[in-house]
Structure formats: structure tokens, C-alpha cells
Amino acid sequence: MLTVIQPKELAPSSDLSELLIIWQTALNLRVAAGELSPNTVTAYRRGADKFLSWCAASGVDNLTPDIFRNWKADLLKNNYKPATVNTWLSGVKALFGWAVEYHRLPYNPAENIKSATRKGKSKKHARESLTNDEVNRVLALPDPKTHTGARNLAILALMAYTGARTVEVHRADLADLRTEKGRLILDVTGKGHTEADSVVVLANPRVEAALHDWLSMRGDKPGPLFTSLSDRSNGERLSLRALRGIVKDYFRLAGVIGNKTTHSLRHTAISKAILRGAPVQKVQSMARHKSVDTTMIYFHEVDRLENPAEAFIDYAS
Numbered sequence: 352m353l354t355v356i357q358p359k360e361l362a363p364s365s366d367l368s369e370l371l372i373i374w375q376t377a378l379n380l381r382v383a384a385g386e387l388s389p390n391t392v393t394a395y396r397r398g399a400d401k402f403l404s405w406c407a408a409s410g411v412d413n414l415t416p417d418i419f420r421n422w423k424a425d426l427l428k429n430n431y432k433p434a435t436v437n438t439w440l441s442g443v444k445a446l447f448g449w450a451v452e453y454h455r456l457p458y459n460p461a462e463n464i465k466s467a468t469r470k471g472k473s474k475k476h477a478r479e480s481l482t483n484d485e486v487n488r489v490l491a492l493p494d495p496k497t498h499t500g501a502r503n504l505a506i507l508a509l510m511a512y513t514g515a516r517t518v519e520v521h522r523a524d525l526a527d528l529r530t531e532k533g534r535l536i537l538d539v540t541g542k543g544h545t546e547a548d549s550v551v552v553l554a555n556p557r558v559e560a561a562l563h564d565w566l567s568m569r570g571d572k573p574g575p576l577f578t579s580l581s582d583r584s585n586g587e588r589l590s591l592r593a594l595r596g597i598v599k600d601y602f603r604l605a606g607v608i609g610n611k612t613t614h615s616l617r618h619t620a621i622s623k624a625i626l627r628g629a630p631v632q633k634v635q636s637m638a639r640h641k642s643v644d645t646t647m648i649y650f651h652e653v654d655r656l657e658n659p660a661e662a663f664i665d666y667a668s
Contacts, residue, residue: 367403367414367450368403370446370450370455370456371399371403371446373455374399374446374449374450375396377449377453378392378395378396379392394438394441394442395441395442395445395446396442397438397439397442398438398439398440398441398442398443398445399442399443399445399446400442401439401442402419402422402439402442402443405422405425406418406422409421414460415460416460416461416463416464418460419440419443419460419461419464420464423436423440423464423467426439426467427467433466433467433468436466436467437466437467440461440464440466440467443461444459444461444462444464447459447460447461447462448461448462479609479610479611479615479618480615480618480619480622480623481607481611481615481616481619485605485606485607486511486619488605488606488607489507489511489601489602489605489607490504490507490508490511490557491605492601492604492605493507493601495561495564498568498580499580501561501564501565501567501568502565502568502569502577502578502580503597503601504561504564504565505558505561505562505564505565505577506520506577506594506597506598507561507597507598507601507616508555508557508558508561508562509537509551509553509558509561509562510598510613510616510617510620511558511616511619511620512553512554512555512557512558512620513537513551513552513553513558513620513637514551514616514617514620514621514624514637514638515537515539515551515617516539516614516617517591517594517595517598517613517614518540518591519539519540519551520576520577520594521577521588521589521590521591521594522539522540523537523539523540523575523576523577524573524574524575524576525566525569525571525572525573525574525575525576526573527539527576528562528566528576534552534553534554535552535553535559535562536550536551536552536553537550537551537553537576538550539551539639549639551637552637572586574586574588575587575588575589577589577594579593594613595612595613598612598613598616599612599613617638618649620637621634621637621638621646621649622649622652622653624637625649625650625653626653626657631643631646631647631650634646634649634650
């Protein structure tokens with residue numbers, strides 16, 4: 352039986368394996384209540400299952416904070432990315448946090464366990480921006496006269512000109528498009544959320560035209576904004592895998608080089624807004640960053656390359 356070592360003044364140890372079924376029921380209720388997305392619940396449960404499986408394989412009987420650190424160290428030693436480790440850790444913390452909140456456990460041994468950091472990258476993004484030429488080459492490839500080309504151009508332009516996340520594009524419905532004060536607006540559902548809670552503004556004529564071209568072919572049938580056009584799933588929501596595949600294929604056809612993915616389009620859009628003089632508050636709003644510190648990472652990266660201290664060094668005088 353896997354137990355938690357408690358301080359002497361607290362209640363006896365509890366069997367964690369019995370909590371998983373109850374916790375899953377609690378998570379399902381939060382999904383039904385619109386507090387969590389199904390994807391978040393899946394990630395939470397996967398993290399908890401990974402940890403408990405590791406405990407069983409390692410012969411762990413009692414849980415202390417150092418057990419969690421050993422688990423983290425073992426994952427990193429086995430070359431799991433810090434982002435993956437942190438996702439699984441969030442599930443573990445969610446389990447123990449719930450158990451304490453509902454008096455299933457008297458204290459949370461995972462409460463003060465810190466997230467894994469990206470070594471050498473804590474203030475730098477892992478993805479590269481596309482060059483101006485690369486963006487234009489990518490956007491020039493889809494044929495807007497065809498259904499597939501019109502849809503793909505609308506997807507690419509939306510991401511390149513608004514910084515929309517892949518998951519936001521995937522979740523978008525036709526009903527999320529609207530006009531406000533002469534602007535075309537898309538209500539978006541962010542990471543870990545179950546309903547639209549923010550907006551992207553289609554301010555550039557190029558992306559607005561691409562959306563209108565796609566809508567003229569898509570029609571006004573309610574449902575997903577971007578649909579599959581394959582015989583097998585025609586009219587259904589385009590999957591995240593398919594979205595990433597579309598971007599990857601156009602990057603390859605355009606000759607885009609480097610470590611660039613769908614997220615690189617978002618990175619590029621945010622960086623370009625900064626280069627063109629957008630103030631930090633506006634960039635934070637566009638990027639939908641909860642913390643301005645996240646936005647400032649982009650500002651530091653842009654300034655480091657565009658206006659480096661090295662450029663001021665001159666030995667002529």
C-alpha cells in the first residue's frame with residue numbers, strides 16, 4: 352500500500368490507490384460544470400498515473416517531498432523534456448491538492464515541488480521565428496481558388512497575422528466569428544478552457560480576405576470554422592494533427608529552415624508586432640499572456656538582436 356508520511360500531529364497515512372477513482376469522478380464533474388476541459392483532465396490523470404506507476408516500479412511505500420524530486424530527476428535523466436515533466440507534475444499536484452481540499456489527506460507532500468526548468472533556456476523561446484521571406488513564401492503556396500487552398504490559406508494567414516495558437520484555430524467555430532467596430536473578430540478558447548474567453552482581431556486585410564474566401568466556399572452551416580475536406584471525415588472538425596501536418600507541409604514546400612513548427616507562426620507574429628513598435632500592453636493582449644513577464648521575454652529577445660550592445664562598440668575613436 353502506497354502511503355503518505357504525515358507529521359505526528361496529523362491523521363494516519365492514507366491509501367492513495369483508493370483516491371484515484373474518487374478523484375476521477377471529481378474531475379469529470381468539473382468538466383461537466385465547465386471548469387476544466389477534457390484535455391486538461393486527461394493530462395492530469397496521465398501525470399498521476401505516471402507517478403504512481405513509477406512509485407510501484409521503484410518500490411516506494413511512503414511519500415515524502417524528496418520522492419517527488421527523485422521522480423523528476425529520473426524523468427529528466429531519461430531525456431524527457433522539461434515541458435513534459437511539468438505537465439505530468441501538474442497532474443500529481445492536482446491529485447494531492449484535491450485530496451487535501453476535500454479532507455482525504457491532511458497535507459500535500461507535493462505542494463512545494465518546483466517545476467523543471469529548461470536548462471539554459473529559461474529566458475528564451477525554443478522555437479525560431481520565420482523570416483519575412485519565409486512567411487511570404489508560405490502564404491503564396493495555397494491556391495485560394497480551390498477549397499483546400501482557400502481553407503489552408505485562411506489557417507496560415509490567421510496564425511501568421513494574429514498569433515493564434517494551434518489549439519485556438521482547432522477549436523474555433525463559425526459562430527465565433529463576428530464584427531465589432533468595423534473589425535472582424537474571432538472569439539477563441541484558450542488552453543485549458545472550455546469556452547471562448549478571449550479574442551483575436553483580424554486587423555490585416557490579407558487575413559480578412561483569406562477568411563472571406565474560405566467562408567464563401569465553406570458555406571454558412573453551423574459548426575467548426577475549419578473542417579476536414581477528406582472523403583472519410585468531410586465536414587468534421589479539422590484535427591490538431593491535421594492542422595500541424597498542413598503547416599509542416601507548407602513549411603517544407605516553401606523551403607523553411609530550422610527548428611520551426613506551428614508555434615513558430617505565433618512566435619513570428621508576436622515578434623513582428625514588437626518590431627513594428629506595438630507597446631507591451633497591446634502585445635500582451637494580442638498574445639493572451641496571463642503574465643506580462645511572458646510577454647517581456649519576447650521584447651528582450653527582439654531587442655537583443657535588433658539593438659545589441661555589441662553594435663555600439665567602436666574602436667575608431
